[in-house]
Amino acid sequence: MLNRIATMQAVTQAIRSCSGDEELALLVVRGRRTREVELSLGHAIADALGAAMESKLVANLRDQDVVLPIGEHAFVVLLPGVRGRQHAALAAAKLVRALGQPLMLEGWQLHPSVTVGAALYPSDAADAADLCLHADQACHEARGEPDGFAFWRRPVHADSFTHDELRDALARNQLELYLQPVQSLGSGRVSGYEALARWNHPRVGPVPPLAFVGEAERTGLIGELTRWSLTVALRHLAGLRRPGHDLRVNVNLSVVALQMPGFALQVMDLLRVWQVPPSALALEVTESALMRDVVRAQGVLAELRDAGVRISIDDFGTGYSSMAYLQRLPTDELKIDRSFVIDIASNERARHLVGSMVDLGHHLGLEVVAEGVEDEATLSLLRDLGCDRAQGYVIGRPQPAGELVAPPAP
Template identity: 55%
Template structure:
């Protein structure tokens, strides 16, 4: 058995290769009632059972999967490049069946009861020890289920109290900004970053962005949250540009935040405060949010654009904007949603759809950014199709803004 540090290092190495489209499954398999077998058949039978279980498990995994024995009858299995949670569930069910096959010990049969707990990276976290603990905790739920496996589920978030906590976190500067690089094609030079807000609650842990942004929109703090994000992002951008890096920064913009009174003037004031030109800031707004009040949003976006700020339609292709509206909207770029990108390599229709999007955008003098790039084959297809820029784990993962700025300055 490997020691704890070696196990976590192994998990960490595979977490670094995981992505939302190719997640890592972290499975803990735990044998139950082993003591009954040992008391009935002897301790040697218990030891032999552990070895037999490891052999059965190693025979059941795919090439590239990793089996680690973490106890006499407990195992950690790492399943990289899964297709999703259902893929992990199929693997867990297969392993449980393999380990529950009856074994013969001197004419007496022993059949262990096995449960499996599953955590998914990066969905359930990216810290190796946390993922292992969450998979281990899911084993407790699996003991009460018919299928004998269970996924880790986050405890319910108390939304009624979260609003006050979020307001306090904004006021006390207890949120963080991560930056993910955006590269231009064909040379892959980093020409910008997307700024992503993150919040780790002192009791509840990491709160998903869609949850706390929704809380901010419903509770009236979306203006404060967006101002905080813009201010911090521009501070980092000013530092990067002062060190000779002529990059841009992109920020996700809620349609609710856009319509907060005085928002446009606040953005222009922050640009002047940090001495950043308007065209170095890009606001990304989803087409579905934009279309809810297209006239009002278009008017406000036009005001931002008049100050030099660039506008991009995020998650393009997933909403319901018409081509006529796309021609009329005050936008500079579109970001093609990852749901179209991830199937390009194996799906001719997906390639044609993406190619048509790129051609359409170029006909309207729009820049095209593709998100969710995870492999070289997809990148090559996008480059052949004339895509202007790309973003995804292949280019770089989101990282703390302070660390990104420090590394960029060192180069």
């Protein structure tokens, strides 16, 4: 509480000192897996690590910059007088590099890493509380970035754009498909991709898929959006496949689209157009959405699976499916949500839980895929747990589909 009060007072004073066209950058810096250090090496070394982090921060900042401890291995850094995001990004990148250097503490060599979130006053917040909150939110987002750094981004909701704008974006092919590689943990090779729709709105900027997919469901555009996703994904997959290397693509599917008349026939027609075998396509449905109308979904999924299309349950573990439903549903694949995967290198309970999910999937005859894999240690543990495939930034970030080069054949 004392740290919080002191931090707010310091941030408020820094805001009052801003003048002219200069901005105040607030960075939240958090150590990664420091709890693992504390549990394995003890409190003394963990405390020494925190002190070393603070010393490195001070050593790599200007005299006018301020470092405020806000918790164990967590700091607020105030950078007054910055000129825009580029200036703040350069400072943040310098800190990420400096704090990522190996450390020798009491005979132990440590390999620390940090995440850094940034927000600017006045462009990102009007007061100290919001500035701190937004930088902390950005720090959370930075966990998924390969460079460990993120700026706060203003949320975009469905009411930020109109139905007509979404319809026009579909009609004018303004959406873009990204493909994220999925690796086989047995061979270490890329075995396929997940297709991800992106919309860079000319007025409001990047629109999260959840926002425009939800709007498409509400306004009857989901059929067009689904056709677009399937068409573009299959077209690119057809260009990436090579003899002896059976790549496949996962396409996210709205349950609303699944319930449209003739949906299964539409999928099969597109497979024929692009000459892609049904087994090379997996349709992903989130666990929670699937459970809302499991009886109706079961029939359509069974029709698709009988035709050879693979069915995947996405975000497994976040919904409320029962063993009975898992046994009855025509399913080929379980995708373990990243919230379970992200801490398995430092959390034994999380590791056991993921291991149980892998075993459950295998007992049901399903392939198991782990999402959100961010480092080699997690990847190695998943391999040891018997997980079949994995995706995440350590394997590859989503890329525009048109920029992908076919992986080498085995």
